[in-house]
Amino acid sequence: MDFSNLKAFLDYLVTWRIPGVDCIxxxxxxxxxxxxxxxxxxxxxxxMKGDETYNMWSSSKPITCAAALTLYEKGKxxxxxxxxxxxxxxxxxxxxxxxxCGRSSLVPAKNKISVRDLFSMTAGFEYTMxxxxxxSVKRDTNxxxxxxxxxxxxxxxxxxxxxxxxxxxxxCHEILAGLVxxxxxxxxxxxxxxxxxxxxxxxxxxxxxxxxxxxxxxxxQYQYNLEKEIAVPTNNSVSHRLGKDYESGGAGMIGTxxxxxxxxxxxxxxxxGLNGAKILSRRTIDLMRTNVLTEEQMKxxxxxxxxxxxxxxxxxxxxxxxxxxxxxxxxxxxWAGAAGTYALIxxxxxxxxxxxxxxxxxxxxxxxxRLRNILYSSI
Numbered sequence: 001m002d003f004s005n006l007k008a009f010l011d012y013l014v015t016w017r018i019p020g021v022d023c024i025x026x027x028x029x030x031x032x033x034x035x036x037x038x039x040x041x042x043x044x045x046x047x048m049k050g051d052e053t054y055n056m057w058s059s060s061k062p063i064t065c066a067a068a069l070t071l072y073e074k075g076k077x078x079x080x081x082x083x084x085x086x087x088x089x090x091x092x093x094x095x096x097x098x099x100x101c102g103r104s105s106l107v108p109a110k111n112k113i114s115v116r117d118l119f120s121m122t123a124g125f126e127y128t129m130x131x132x133x134x135x136s137v138k139r140d141t142n143x144x145x146x147x148x149x150x151x152x153x154x155x156x157x158x159x160x161x162x163x164x165x166x167x168x169x170x171x172c173h174e175i176l177a178g179l180v181x182x183x184x185x186x187x188x189x190x191x192x193x194x195x196x197x198x199x200x201x202x203x204x205x206x207x208x209x210x211x212x213x214x215x216x217x218x219x220x221q222y223q224y225n226l227e228k229e230i231a232v233p234t235n236n237s238v239s240h241r242l243g244k245d246y247e248s249g250g251a252g253m254i255g256t257x258x259x260x261x262x263x264x265x266x267x268x269x270x271x272x273g274l275n276g277a278k279i280l281s282r283r284t285i286d287l288m289r290t291n292v293l294t295e296e297q298m299k300x301x302x303x304x305x306x307x308x309x310x311x312x313x314x315x316x317x318x319x320x321x322x323x324x325x326x327x328x329x330x331x332x333x334x335w336a337g338a339a340g341t342y343a344l345i346x347x348x349x350x351x352x353x354x355x356x357x358x359x360x361x362x363x364x365x366x367x368x369x370r371l372r373n374i375l376y377s378s379i
Contacts, residue, residue: 145243151178177249
């Protein structure tokens with residue numbers, strides 16, 4: 001294995017647009033590459049050390065889905081179950097339609113939202129984390145926004161298509177976290193800690209309200225200004241943290257790259273972590289990385305960094321190496337976050353790459369495919 005090209009690419013990124021980067025590659029249970037470069041905080045002159053925490057943003061989603069799948073393995077639900085069997089407020093959903101004159105109206109949904117729809121982003125929701133429905137929860141709960149109350153309110157959001165007919169990135173995994181709470185009988189963060197974080201010894205990860213010991217080590221979160229071509233510091237906030245009691249399944253995790261690598265490697269190793277703990281079965285992981293979208297739904301997966309990929313149970317999954325320009329295998333899977341964290345998981349080769357940065361407007365369509373192809377050229 002020769003990772004000189006990967007190191008050179010990471011070093012290039014911090015001369016380009018990215019303030020600081022970190023990357024870990026694990027193969028066959030061994031860390032075969034680790035490199036960080038650039039700054040955790042430009043203004044303070046703090047260089048990357050490799051122990052920084054990040055707002056994981058949507059890199060939270062695979063963990064939420066894995067936690068939900070532990071309940072699937074216990075027989076607590078099947079994917080075809082309608083979610084109103086567990087969350088009754090979703091029994092009477094409405095679909096927004098636009099007539100030929102541009103007028104909108106709401107009509108009753110013909111299809112029930114299934115658990116599979118939540119996993120696969122085919123329920124019909126938009127990504128709405130503000131607006132009057134959410135504001136009403138803030139008012140009614142004195143700003144605390146318990147997860148179950150927020151999810152209950154989301155049942156009032158109109159759908160933009162019939163459940164199961166299209167794919168749209170949305171609040172589905174926010175609602176999935178609420179489903180986990182109801183079925184498990186535990187607070188979402190407690191359940192994830194018990195079935196994933198603790199077994200894998202992910203001690204620097206949480207979905208609970210950010211702990212001082214983790215936020216104190218957080219790399220500064222920046223936002224790239226495309227017009228000025230500079231990275232502008234932010235206040236490290238995440239729009240999905242609605243209140244102290246809200247635990248966002250879609251974007252609420254804080255953690256280190258090393259912790260996230262433990263989780264991703266477990267998924268590449270039949271569900272067994274570096275320490276020998278098992279969180280899921282190999283069969284369930286294979287289900288997770290199976291494309292569940294129809295030919296029609298695949299047309300909606302049109303992000304440039306997802307060319308060649310379908311979508312499984314909360315993860316992108318490679319379906320065409322020719323279309324994707326990939327030198328990796330069909331079935332490679334993972335996801336990424338809004339500030340640039342990225343995971344590549346390959347069970348066929350017991351291989352994981354995790355990449356960390358903390359920059360909104362994250363340049364993912366440039367970075368992710370190159371990381372993937374350089375990785376496979378290196379091994």
